[in-house]
Amino acid sequence: NAGVTQTPKFRVLKTGQSMTLLCAQDMNHEYMYWYRQDPGMGLRLIHYSVGEGTTAKGEVPDGYNVSRLKKQNFLLGLESAAPSQTSVYFCASEQRGYIRSNQPQHFGDGTRLSIL
Amino acid sequence: SQQGEEDPQALSIQEGENATMNCSYKTSINNLQWYRQNSGRGLVHLILIRSNEREKHSGRLRVTLDTSKKSSSLLITASRAADTASYFCATGRRDTGFQKLVFGTGTRLLVSP
Numbered sequence: 001n002a003g004v005t006q007t008p009k010f011r012v013l014k015t016g017q018s019m020t021l022l023c024a025q026d027m028n029h030e031y032m033y034w035y036r037q038d039p040g041m042g043l044r045l046i047h048y049s050v051g052e053g054t055t056a057k058g059e060v061p062d063g064y065n066v067s068r069l070k071k072q073n074f075l076l077g078l079e080s081a082a083p084s085q086t087s088v089y090f091c092a093s094e095q096r097g098y099i100r101s102n103q104p105q106h107f108g109d110g111t112r113l114s115i116l
Numbered sequence: 117s118q119q120g121e122e123d124p125q126a127l128s129i130q131e132g133e134n135a136t137m138n139c140s141y142k143t144s145i146n147n148l149q150w151y152r153q154n155s156g157r158g159l160v161h162l163i164l165i166r167s168n169e170r171e172k173h174s175g176r177l178r179v180t181l182d183t184s185k186k187s188s189s190l191l192i193t194a195s196r197a198a199d200t201a202s203y204f205c206a207t208g209r210r211d212t213g214f215q216k217l218v219f220g221t222g223t224r225l226l227v228s229p
Contacts, residue, residue: 004158031214042204042219043159050214090158094215102147102166102208105217107158 002026006091006108013081013115021076021111023091030096032074033058033105034066036087043090049074081115088112122205122220130228135192137223139205140185147208148181148188149217152201159204162190195227 004025013019023032030051035043045058049068063085065077074093078085092105123138139148147166151159165172165181165188172179178191192199202224206217 033214040221042206042221043217044219045216048214056214092159102164102210103215104149104161104164105159105215106161107151109156109158 004091004093004106004108006089006111008111009109010112011114013078013113015081015083015115017081018077018079019081020078021089021091021113023074023076023093023108024072025074025091025093025106026072027093027095027106028071029093029106030071031094032068033092033094034064034074034076035090035092036060037090037110038087046076046089083115086113086115122203122223124223125221126224126226128226128228129195131195131197133195135195135199135225135227137190137203137205137225139188139190139220141188141205141207141218141220142186143207143209143218145183145207146210146215148179149206149208150177150179150188150190151204151206153204153222154201162203164208192225195225197227197229200225200227
């Protein structure tokens with residue numbers, strides 16, 4: 001079982017360049033999330049999706065866009081990269097449960113992104 | 117910010133000793149979760165405790181939750197060098213369909229042989 005797979009693992013970009021981070025899960029989970037992790041801070045939610053074809057903004061969505069065309073994939077895009085977006089990006093998935101049910105999230109190993 | 121606070125920020129112990137980490141939060145929750153992160157890796161779910169539970173065990177892990185004090189603790193007994201990692205608490209609230217997890221800043225645990 002691969003679980004949650006993120007590609008690429010590392011990337012260096014120049015300011016103004018664009019790129020897409022890919023997250024794929026093989027657990028048939030409904031919910032998927034994109035977080036960023038910065039030194040001294042907890043993970044912060046960028047965008048999330050509650051199902052194929054649906055996305056929504058999280059806590060820090062500015063400068064990012066997402067798409068969920070297939071249930072197993074969740075893409076995070078940076079249209080014009082800025083140094084402030086240097087971070088480690090994590091994707092997570094979660095099984096859909098009953099209303100107000102409690103489920104753990106399953107994380108990928110992250111993408112380390114540097115913007116010069 | 118509704119970010120949780122973890123204490124201590126760093127903890128250094130010897131193998132065989134117990135490690136205790138604390139987490140405080142600010143809002144009402146449905147659950148509280150603990151995750152481990154090894155260097156350069158993603159977060160791995162350890163244990164989830166519901167808001168109506170007070171204590172939960174999983175192997176060498178013991179988690180307590182005091183909703184009146186808005187705090188939780190994670191105890192790792194008989195620690196091993198392999199337990200060296202960062203540990204994060206995350207409070208879970210389910211709003212309109214999705215579960216909002218708010219993470220703490222983590223405790224870095226170093227277990228020396």
